[in-house]
Amino acid sequence: xxxxxxxKTAYYGKIISKKTLYSHSKITAKxxxxxxxxxxxxIWAYKLSPETTNLATSKxxxxxxxxxxxxxxxxxSPTILxxxxxxxxxxxxxxxxxxxxxxxxxxxxxxxxxxxxxxxxWSTPQSKPEQQKPNFPTAINLQSLYQSFIxxxxxxxxxxxxxxxxxxxxxxxxxxxxxxINQLQKRIKTTKQFNKKVELNQNLRQINKKYHDLIA
Numbered sequence: 001x002x003x004x005x006x007x008k009t010a011y012y013g014k015i016i017s018k019k020t021l022y023s024h025s026k027i028t029a030k031x032x033x034x035x036x037x038x039x040x041x042x043i044w045a046y047k048l049s050p051e052t053t054n055l056a057t058s059k060x061x062x063x064x065x066x067x068x069x070x071x072x073x074x075x076x077s078p079t080i081l082x083x084x085x086x087x088x089x090x091x092x093x094x095x096x097x098x099x100x101x102x103x104x105x106x107x108x109x110x111x112x113x114x115x116x117x118x119x120x121x122w123s124t125p126q127s128k129p130e131q132q133k134p135n136f137p138t139a140i141n142l143q144s145l146y147q148s149f150i151x152x153x154x155x156x157x158x159x160x161x162x163x164x165x166x167x168x169x170x171x172x173x174x175x176x177x178x179x180x181i182n183q184l185q186k187r188i189k190t191t192k193q194f195n196k197k198v199e200l201n202q203n204l205r206q207i208n209k210k211y212h213d214l215i216a
Contacts, residue, residue: 003102003123003125003126003135004104004135004136004137005134005135005136006045006046006048006066006136007046007048007052007053007136009051009052009053010046010047010048010049010052010053010066011045011046012044012045012046012047013043013044013045014043014044015041015042015043015044016042016043016044016067017042018035018036018039018042021035021042021083021084021087024087024088025083025086025087027083031079031080031083034076034077034079034080035080035083037072037073038071038072038073038076038077038080039069039070039071039072039076039080040070040071040072041069041070042067042068042069042070042084043067043068043070044065044066044067045066045067045068045095046065046066047063047064047065047066048063048064048065048066048142048145049062049063049064049142050142053142053145055139055140055141055142055145056140056141056142057141057142058141058142058143058144059143060110060143061090061091061141061142061143061146062090062142063090063142064090064091064092064093064142064145064146064149065088065090065091065092065093066092066093066094066095067084067092067093067094067095068094068095068097069081069094069095069096069097070097070098071096071097071098073098074098074099074101074122076096078116078117081094081105081107081117082107082114082117085107085109085114086114091106091109091146092106092109093105093106093149094106096119098122100124101122101123101124102122102123102124102125103119103120103121103122103123104119104120104149104152104153105117105118105119105120105153106118106149106150106153108150108164108165108168110165115168116172116175118150118153118154118171119153120152120153137149137152147164150164150168151164151167154167154168154171155171156170156171156174156215170214173214174211174214174215177207177210177211177214178211180207181204181207181208181211184200184203184204184207185204187200188200188201188204
């Protein structure tokens, strides 16, 4: 995972209290309990805006928020991220931190809809030599910066002329097929009847072909 070097001018560094989030969300007791058990602190780390990035706004995006989530557990429920995303209207790039490691997570927010979350691998941030070029996406406006953040976390590179919406849809299809493949492989291992095993293997070959067509 490449760690982003956010513009120093974009630094915000304000703590968001859990109570503030609760007051801006229709939160259930179950979700509140997730925050208590899994989240240590939430920091509004950066505000990416025309003033802080020299990037123009776009039709749907005036700012991108970067939030650091200091976690009590390495794995947290997506419900936590979704609750925060619903409370803050701007697109959000999450930096999830646990002990000395971190990863990025982001969803595509469009027309009041929030996609599944795309997450990078966990890594330990490394200090860089001062002369090394900062790692930050090249963008023409905040919309293209937002799209770059999303694409960076998706494990499948976009195809030529593929839109972000098409890439997200294809990624979800790949994820569903991976789940089907794992389930079929387990069934094949436990099935003793020969004819049934042949049938399952045929299904597996068909799904594997769809899978490889989608990742090609």
